[in-house]
Amino acid sequence: MASIGLFYGSNTGNTENVAYILKEEFDKILPGAVDVHNIGRSTPEDILRYNNIIIGIPTWNTGELQDDWDAFMPKFNSMDMNGKKVALFGLGDQNGYGFNFQDAVGIVADKVMERGAQVWGLWPTSGYQFEESKAREDEFFLGLAVDEVGQTEMTRGRIQNWVKAVKAEFGL
Numbered sequence: 001m002a003s004i005g006l007f008y009g010s011n012t013g014n015t016e017n018v019a020y021i022l023k024e025e026f027d028k029i030l031p032g033a034v035d036v037h038n039i040g041r042s043t044p045e046d047i048l049r050y051n052n053i054i055i056g057i058p059t060w061n062t063g064e065l066q067d068d069w070d071a072f073m074p075k076f077n078s079m080d081m082n083g084k085k086v087a088l089f090g091l092g093d094q095n096g097y098g099f100n101f102q103d104a105v106g107i108v109a110d111k112v113m114e115r116g117a118q119v120w121g122l123w124p125t126s127g128y129q130f131e132e133s134k135a136r137e138d139e140f141f142l143g144l145a146v147d148e149v150g151q152t153e154m155t156r157g158r159i160q161n162w163v164k165a166v167k168a169e170f171g172l
């Protein structure tokens with residue numbers, strides 16, 4: 001088993017693609033560090049097997065969770081996440097949904113903190129244009145914000161920087 005469990009949900013494939021780019025970038029600095037799982041086929045036990053957890057989620061339907069994460073959400077309530085380190089990344093569209101940009105990251109971050117986890121991998125809000133986000137805390141997002149609709153060309157570089165930060169914050 002790898003040292004990081006990455007769990008993603010994806011309706012149209014963007015978050016899935018980013019999940020595998022993240023794995024590729026981790027492999028460059030920490031070979032074999034990441035196991036990738038689709039949350040649609042995962043249980044709470046699958047997540048709790050890891051101490052270092054990455055969650056990938058797009059925001060859908062104007063401020064809502066992606067379908068598989070939405071279905072999983074109630075299961076968090078039976079999970080003890082004390083001692084777990086969680087880093088989140090989100091997919092969103094700042095031009096199309098500027099009042100709900102990356103909301104799903106904020107919703108899931110709040111839930112895992114409520115269950116006892118520590119959230120790492122905060123990401124600066126500079127370089128994005130949006131009005132409101134449940135994922136925002138002051139000058140940071142509660143995870144890496146990826147926009148494959150309006151800022152595709154920035155995705156690889158953002159991931160590379162975030163992966164280095166998360167590796168350090170996870171103590172790996």
Ligand SMILES: Cc1cc2nc3c(=O)[nH]c(=O)nc-3n(C[C@H](O)[C@H](O)[C@H](O)COP(=O)(O)O)c2cc1C
Nearest residue numbers: 010011012013014015058061062063092093097102
């Ligand atoms: C109907 C619809 C609603 C969306 N709502 C939001 C939203 O509220 N906030 C946001 O940041 N992005 C929103 N998006 C953009 C998606 O998050 C974005 O397209 C993402 O890359 C999809 O990821 P996926 O392919 O992994 O499902 C929406 C897209 C669609 C088509």
